[in-house]
Amino acid sequence: MSADIVVIGAGIVGAASAYRLAERGLKVVVIEQGSPAGGSTGRSVAGVRHQFSTETNILLARESIAEYAALPDSGYRADGYLMLVPESGWAAHTRAAELQQRHGVPTRLLTPAEAQAYAPFVPDGLGGCSYCARDGQVDAHSLTNGYVKRARELGAQFLLDTPATGIRRAAGRWQVTVPGVSVEGGVVEAPLLLNASGAWSGEVGRLAGLDLPVWPARRMVFTTAPLDSPRRVPMVFDLESGVYLRSEGERVIFGRADQADSGWREGMNWDWLDPTLELALARFPWLAIAALDRRASWWGYYELTPDQEPIIGHMPGAEGWINACGFSGHGVMQAAAVARVIAQLAIGAEPLIDVTPFRYGRFAAGMLTAPDIQV
Secondary structure, eight states: OBOSEEEEOOSHHHHHHHHHHHHTTOOEEEEOSSOTTOSTGGGSOOEEOOOOSSHHHHHHHHHHHHHHHHOTTSOOBOOOEEEEEEGGGHHHHHHHHHHHHHTTOOEEEEOHHHHTTTOOOOOTTEEEEEEETTOEEOOHHHHHHHHHHHHHHTTOEEEOSOOOOEEEEETTEEEEEOTTSOSGGGEEEESEEEEOOGGGHHHHHHHTTOOOOOEEEEEEEEEBOOOSSOOOOOEEEETTTOOEEEEETTEEEEEOOOTTOBSSOOSOOGGGHHHHHHHHHHHOGGGGGOOBOTTTOEEEEEEEOTTSOOEEEEOTTSTTEEEEEOOTTOHHHHHHHHHHHHHHHHTTOOOSSOOGGGSTHHHHTTOOOOOOOOO
16 A cells, blocks of 8 residues: 555544645555554543743644634633642743743733632642633544544545554655555555654654654543532642642542653552642642542553653654654644644645754754653
């Protein structure tokens, strides 16, 4: 089977990219080991926010959220994000908010007392808070499948439940081996290849003999039982402890990243509940009234890089290989704009957003990007 570009991965980044590539007139074949949104995308908290500290991240989020707001199947809800900022980080956070505002993002700086209007919390140790009413959440499954539908309408083909078992470059084309698929020779080939494999991107790179510093990290999402008197709570992040929470219907979901939990570990880590809950109750004591629903809690994978920023663009020394991976928890937030950038790079056009800070070459040059707000 021949194409202009083969996309590996049908999470939200791969699906959105397939749509934008097909929109540009390219023949697209997508290879996915499972189902659309069946990996990290479908197990994410599906929050979307503008509140980043670097220009590139702000612009990718701004353009993506604007697209989600216009799509009928995105499930976008502007419920807001409230950031609780410790005194030690308040000056830098203020500068980040000012940068967001310069790019048209309506972030507001609040005192802890003012922020109580959005969610009750203990203000100890905080320097201030920020809130953006355009932040919120999407339906990651519906959004991804919407991109798949649009891509298919434009002629893109999706090979689902189809793992790639080998990748090589020959005669100016990438050849991807897909055993068990009724394509000629069990190979899909194209001059261009997009690695949008999420937490599996490092492994996909290794199939082609490429060193991509992307690895999986397990994340827990704890869910309460329905509250007796539910109130709408936006996404709230305590940047001191790393705890986040938000309403999910009549429930509350909450969690915190375990930085040591990396690699292909599966299942819920219930040992992480007590230390997370201890920090959560210190900041949000009202959470004590809620019972935990273990059956509704879930886990998923982040895809991490050394600086917790994505890898976007052409791969040095591997002609025709393009990366869109390593989003470190921000893939859903930025997929729509990244897809437009990828389509432009694939045809040699100037991208609408300069993604130079996220090029692979930063690793070899020792110019890692300073980590952005990692929540």
